[in-house]
Amino acid sequence: MVSKSLMLSLGGLGIAGVGGVGIGLVGVYYLNKGTETPKVTLSTKYDKALINFNSDDVIWNSKLSTLETQSSIPKNENLIKAKNEKKAGNVDAAKAFLKSGCRDIYSKSPESKDDFNDFKNFCSKLYLDQISGGKVITEIADLDNKWDTFKGKTDDHLSGEFRKIHESKKSSTTEPTDWKQLVLAECQKLSSSIFVGEVKGYQEFCFKKQ
Known part of the structure; x- marks a missing residue:
């Protein structure tokens, strides 16, 4: 028969072992979490090309004109609304939808072809x-x-x-x-x-x- 003292020792070792494993897993979790690659968005990859929402009026007006006449159709829902509002002569509403659409697009991945094209055509500063x-x-x-x-x-x-x-x-x-x-x-x-x-x-x- 196993002695009581031995059982207690094994039990203590078991608890310590479980605790040790637990601490190890938590440590690994936080280590991995700390080394995760930050999410790349259009706004982080092309930070120099972002249009200021509170200024850059000349550029916003230019993008709105481009949006109205662009033969390719934007994919973002708010950009589509902006296009329709501009064609209807509702400039203020069109600009509001344009900025809302671009704000959304700025948080998207550059790997998305539709989002990238909308960003380049309507929501970014070009060299021009x-x-x-x-x-x-x-x-x-x-x-x-x-x-x-x-x-x-x-x-x-x-x-x-x-x-x-x-x-x-x-x-x-x-x-x-x-x-x-x-x-x-x-x-x-x-x-x-x-x-x-x-x-x-x-x-x-x-x-x-x-």
């Missing part, structure tokens, strides 16, 4: 939206007489593709035949892209005065 008082160049002739200026730039004045184009062309003794087309293509690409930070050279070479 960062500049006022000018128009994006549309033809290579808009870059006439700018070769010397472009060639004279340093790496501090250009970034992204503009720097790459400059690096490949700056040693030319005469004006390269294709530099304008390369710059124009990059200007058009950036203008319709979500703003993620300054690209040096964009404002100087991609815009002309209205």
Whole structure:
């Protein structure tokens, strides 16, 4: 027969063991919880492209006009309402629905194709939206007489593709035949892209005065 003292010892060990396992599981839970990857949303991934709800009126009005004329139909319910209200001439209601829809979209995952497209088209600042008082160049002739200026730039004045184009062309003794087309293509690409930070050279070479 097992002695009473041995039973008590085993019982104590069992309780301690269970308690130890319990503490271990709790510790693992909190460890895992603490190392969880934060949720990525459109607002966290593209934080520089968010439109301020209390200002940025010019951009909101521009997005509303885009929403009204855009051939593709938005997927977000409030953006659809905004589109219909704008077409009906109810500007204030349309803007309220637009902001409500964008507020909702900001919390969505960038992996959702519909939410991403709505974000890019109607709820984000594009590079084009960062500049006022000018128009994006549309033809290579808009870059006439700018070769010397472009060639004279340093790496501090250009970034992204503009720097790459400059690096490949700056040693030319005469004006390269294709530099304008390369710059124009990059200007058009950036203008319709979500703003993620300054690209040096964009404002100087991609815009002309209205």
